[in-house]
Amino acid sequence: MEExxxxxxxxxxxxxxxxxxxxxxxxxxxxxxxGVVEDVLFQGVDTRMFETMWIGMxxxxxxxxxxxxxxxCSATHHVASVKAxxxxxxxxxxxxxxxxxxxxxxxxxxxNQALHPLxxxxxxxxxxxxxxxxxxxxxxxxxxxxKAGMRIVExxxxxxxxxxxxxxxxxxxxxxxxxxxxSSSDIDRIKSLVEKHRGDLxxxxxxxxxxxxxxxxxxxxxxxxxxxxxxxAGPNNSYNIVDGRVKIIDxxxxxxxxxxxxRSTEYLEHIQxxxxxxxxxxxxxxxxxxxxxxxxxxxxGALARANIVKSYGSETADELRDxxxxxxxxxxxHPLMATYMRLVETVALYDxxxxxxxxxxxxxxxxxxxxxTGEEVGIIEAPRGTLIHHYRAENTKTTFINIITPxxxxxxxxxxxxxxxxxxxxxDSMSDKELYMHAxxxxxxxxxxxxxxxxxxxxxxxxxxxxxxxxxxxxPKRIIKPGGA
Amino acid sequence: xxxxxIDLDKCKQCLNCVRACTAxxxxxxxxxxxxxxxxxxxxxxQCLICHTxxxxxxxxxxxxxxxxxxxxxxxxxxxxxxxx
Amino acid sequence: MSKLSFAFVxxxxxxxxxxxxxxxxxxxxxxxxxxxxxxWPMVVETTxxxxxxxxxxxxxxxxxxxxxxxxxxxxxxxxxLIVVGSCASWSGIGGAADAxxxxxxxxxxxxxxxxxxxxxxxxxxxxxxxxDLVPVDYIxxxxxxxxxxxxxxxxxxxKGKPVPTATSTVCSxxxxxxxxxxxxxxxxGLPGPDADPETCFLSQGYLCLGSVTTVGCGAPCPRxxxxxxxxxxxxxxxxxxxxxDIITALARKIATLAGLDPVKDLxxxxxxxxxxxxxxxxxxxxxxxxVLRRKPQGYAVQAIARSKQDPKYRKLLEERxxxxxxxxxxxxxx
Numbered sequence: 001m002e003e004x005x006x007x008x009x010x011x012x013x014x015x016x017x018x019x020x021x022x023x024x025x026x027x028x029x030x031x032x033x034x035g036v037v038e039d040v041l042f043q044g045v046d047t048r049m050f051e052t053m054w055i056g057m058x059x060x061x062x063x064x065x066x067x068x069x070x071x072x073c074s075a076t077h078h079v080a081s082v083k084a085x086x087x088x089x090x091x092x093x094x095x096x097x098x099x100x101x102x103x104x105x106x107x108x109x110x111x112n113q114a115l116h117p118l119x120x121x122x123x124x125x126x127x128x129x130x131x132x133x134x135x136x137x138x139x140x141x142x143x144x145x146x147k148a149g150m151r152i153v154e155x156x157x158x159x160x161x162x163x164x165x166x167x168x169x170x171x172x173x174x175x176x177x178x179x180x181x182x183s184s185s186d187i188d189r190i191k192s193l194v195e196k197h198r199g200d201l202x203x204x205x206x207x208x209x210x211x212x213x214x215x216x217x218x219x220x221x222x223x224x225x226x227x228x229x230x231x232x233a234g235p236n237n238s239y240n241i242v243d244g245r246v247k248i249i250d251x252x253x254x255x256x257x258x259x260x261x262x263r264s265t266e267y268l269e270h271i272q273x274x275x276x277x278x279x280x281x282x283x284x285x286x287x288x289x290x291x292x293x294x295x296x297x298x299x300x301g302a303l304a305r306a307n308i309v310k311s312y313g314s315e316t317a318d319e320l321r322d323x324x325x326x327x328x329x330x331x332x333x334h335p336l337m338a339t340y341m342r343l344v345e346t347v348a349l350y351d352x353x354x355x356x357x358x359x360x361x362x363x364x365x366x367x368x369x370x371x372x373t374g375e376e377v378g379i380i381e382a383p384r385g386t387l388i389h390h391y392r393a394e395n396t397k398t399t400f401i402n403i404i405t406p407x408x409x410x411x412x413x414x415x416x417x418x419x420x421x422x423x424x425x426x427x428d429s430m431s432d433k434e435l436y437m438h439a440x441x442x443x444x445x446x447x448x449x450x451x452x453x454x455x456x457x458x459x460x461x462x463x464x465x466x467x468x469x470x471x472x473x474x475x476p477k478r479i480i481k482p483g484g485a
Numbered sequence: 486x487x488x489x490x491i492d493l494d495k496c497k498q499c500l501n502c503v504r505a506c507t508a509x510x511x512x513x514x515x516x517x518x519x520x521x522x523x524x525x526x527x528x529x530x531q532c533l534i535c536h537t538x539x540x541x542x543x544x545x546x547x548x549x550x551x552x553x554x555x556x557x558x559x560x561x562x563x564x565x566x567x568x569x
Numbered sequence: 570m571s572k573l574s575f576a577f578v579x580x581x582x583x584x585x586x587x588x589x590x591x592x593x594x595x596x597x598x599x600x601x602x603x604x605x606x607x608x609w610p611m612v613v614e615t616t617x618x619x620x621x622x623x624x625x626x627x628x629x630x631x632x633x634x635x636x637x638x639x640x641x642x643x644x645x646x647x648x649x650l651i652v653v654g655s656c657a658s659w660s661g662i663g664g665a666a667d668a669x670x671x672x673x674x675x676x677x678x679x680x681x682x683x684x685x686x687x688x689x690x691x692x693x694x695x696x697x698x699x700x701d702l703v704p705v706d707y708i709x710x711x712x713x714x715x716x717x718x719x720x721x722x723x724x725x726x727x728k729g730k731p732v733p734t735a736t737s738t739v740c741s742x743x744x745x746x747x748x749x750x751x752x753x754x755x756x757x758g759l760p761g762p763d764a765d766p767e768t769c770f771l772s773q774g775y776l777c778l779g780s781v782t783t784v785g786c787g788a789p790c791p792r793x794x795x796x797x798x799x800x801x802x803x804x805x806x807x808x809x810x811x812x813x814d815i816i817t818a819l820a821r822k823i824a825t826l827a828g829l830d831p832v833k834d835l836x837x838x839x840x841x842x843x844x845x846x847x848x849x850x851x852x853x854x855x856x857x858x859x860v861l862r863r864k865p866q867g868y869a870v871q872a873i874a875r876s877k878q879d880p881k882y883r884k885l886l887e888e889r890x891x892x893x894x895x896x897x898x899x900x901x902x903x
Contacts, residue, residue: 056881179793180793
């Protein structure tokens, strides 16, 4: 018995690498046997209990509370939350209210899709020999690109502020509609800003795409490991990030395998959450692969949307996307191409927003809720993918909340991709820097928003690489801390 | 006498101060423009209830009473030093 | 003048404050001439806090043991420690989770009380605001703090000047007109379409925390027809004075508006407020803060005790735990 333990101690190890340049903190854990990777895990290490904290309080107040799940995509949580509350209270918002909500979501998508390449995506395409790669380094290499990009990011914030009331954690949505429509002077201001920054959009997108084209070899290095892709599409697979039906396609063939409603508990019949012993993220898999959850990993986000949506409703964006399809084939599944698709979406959103701003807004903003008890769901597209808010209320009081964030869905896909790349490689022969570079490239391409679920432990306490001795079931037996204490 | 100032930039014209003042005649009055005015500052007993009922903290009492705890330690030290 | 080193330490938070600080740096390039960023997981690729840093900003609340260690390390390293956001100053929205038992909540969310002890950091039984645990130099409150506040603070700190502070409340920037309350009655929930867009929410009988919340946001929520939830944290007098609590301070204002005596009739108003609203509603962003939990009247502690002991909530949590376990697959058996 003792001997057996020693044997395990010698061979099986966990290596833990802290991720940077993502929102929040996460670790990638490598399980190795004699240095050869057997399994790679993506670990989120914290929770703030959003799913229980508002139990017993008014369901109306949830759209004010749930945005605080994430400060980066708060507006999306707000819109999803208010959509779910609408369903619970059985009320359909008037057309104009819907359009204001669309604008809130468009604004935050524009903001996030530009922010990710700038701060997290493109620094990764900088040459690996540059130390401390970051947006600040990127600004040194191509200052124009970063300046133009940041102006697009700010424009996104402005749109959310005008239509949602606040730039971060907006408030305008309420059960049955919205509370106020923006004044015409505010809309005019946004209109002129949108026209003014068209040049910035071109500089930003062209510069970023050029950087990505130069790094084609790097993109090719990483192969997808996930099996499915999921996104919301409007009628006729049009680009619609608030209303539509959720579609799941096979990542290999591109064929549609499932479709379900974006506003009822139907989602429970198609996707399944499962908890894992090492992470505060509840992983997601497809229902029909529940017995082997790893094979049912779903990719959500810009890449999935690009494959599912037929047209963005913007010619330039469609052209850019189709160019990528020609080069890489369809369905396009290389994880790093998600950054490219974010740029495509930035272009598309810019056109959609400037079109939307031209249409006048009516005065009917709210409908009366019909009931106080119910259980329904609101599913929309967040910048990082499909976001599910599932509420139950009894007599206006919240009794049940379940929230599945895009990062939770993507966590399994990240694991699968990491596994695809690292499996059977001997990481003892890799330098820390090399290992780190490969791991973060994959993780960052998903733009994981760990704020939605997590934050990290102190790396200096356990050092960024902790050695954990595990038994045959991968249950850790002993942790060796740096210093040998 | 205490000096009372009302910051009109902050004042919401709710007149809570007029209603709440505990002084005999009341320190504040409603002015012609709807803002409260300090009509009888000499009445003020410095209870500061107006501060706690003002929704915007717009009332400022300048150099109002400061309570002093008297403990002139030095005198005692001198006395006992002489005894030794 | 040499640059000051700058580190940003995120604890359990939403990242909104990080985004605001990043915006401050990108919108005001002059800040980059004052500060040299040495640690910030979201922006630079360093993974360890240096031994000595001139200015450290902390975001988020202390939820796990690791958060606590990280906060201690940040304090040791920092010459000046700035906490940003409601979470770090008053426990923020995360504090609201304290209303229910942490163990039961974990069970309800993950199907078990603790994620594997060796691999994932241990969850503390309650939430702590960093400003309650370590001495801090500056607090930039609000959820999220405006970019301007961050810029002004960083500039003043770099130059060694005092940071200007305001003493007023959100009401002073709210365009709604305050009117006397005719009938003391409270309406639960958010204002409906019939609410008057020009009149103060308190005058109309809705709960609005504007008059007890510190100024600095420009009152966007009341402008959009949503009452203030108090994301800026309590007004400084409430934080400083032991005889004032959020509920009592608010009740005094409401009583006077209704023509009652702010001292003698205080209990009547508080009773009515607590009948109409869950006491947690007054502490949406401050429930975890020691400042408010230690008030002599103890309304915050009562709010926590009441909801923690409520068998109804317990049952709901157990139901949710069942939902999770039914859904779950144990990965170990894979």
